[in-house]
Amino acid sequence: MAMPRKLAATAALALLCSSASAFTSFQVPNPFAAVKPSTTGAIELEEKLLAAIEQKDKRLDNSDEIASLVTKLEATSSIPRPAVAPQIYGRWRLLQTTNADTASPIQRKAVDTSKFDIFQDVVFNDEKQLLVRQIVKFSEKNELCVDALASTPAYPLAELTDREGTGKILGLNILGVSFVGEEAAENPDRPDSRIRFVFDEGKFDFGGLSLPYPVPFRNPLFRDAVKGWIDVTYLSDRIRISRGNKGTTFVLKKEEE
Secondary structure (H helix, E strand, O other): HHHHHHHHHHHHHHHHHHHHHHHOOOOOOOOOOOOOOOOOHHHHHHHHHHHHHHHHOOEEEOOHHHHHHHHHHHHHOEEEEHHHOOOOOOEOOOEOOOOOOOOOOHHHHHHHOOOEEEEEEEEOOOOEEEEEEEEEOOOOOEEEEEEEEEOOOOOOEEEEEEEOOOEEEOOOOOHHHHHHHHOOOOOOOOOOOOOOEEEEEEEEEEOOEEEEEEOOOOOOOOOOOOEEEEEEEEOOOOEEEEEOOOOOOOEEEEOOO
């Protein structure tokens, strides 16, 4: 009986070693690993979108062609978790935006003309706080710069709680009308896509002469009204599509550093 027991033990050991070898060769997917999105078709769609925008003589436009291309790009696989992806940081040039009735009259007027370049910088200030900086370049030395403190899962800001009011003042659209409540809920199918912000300060710079932007962003009476967010619905190394809390869609192109 000793020999059968020895053979059984040997067979069991061989089976165990075989199972261990098979287990160690099996790779468990890492859910936090960077996923390289498929670019099949996306580059072609980007080119078509850029060409369609180039044909327009104004930046503020509700073109059906552009809207269709934007929707198609949003349906492709782009860089995941875009609000915290490394590609989000840097300077972006505003190429096109939709003319939403809920946007503020000031916003519509500012982006309507294509005479001035408009940029959006996603950067950090000296206190290492995340900023979304809006820049309107009137000329090489003259510009308007408006800074908004920003918050993402990677760089949370405690102040940036959900906005409570739509922003209407006496029933009028002065600073824009925002989605709130269920209308402002994040899309669970697009994790880490939202950048929250609150406008904090602004200034005009005319060749070294600095003048404050005439909106009291830090006044407690206006603080909720100057909160907002953008959902990044498409992100690549050169194109970003975002949808804002006032129903506006933005198409931006990354500036070379």
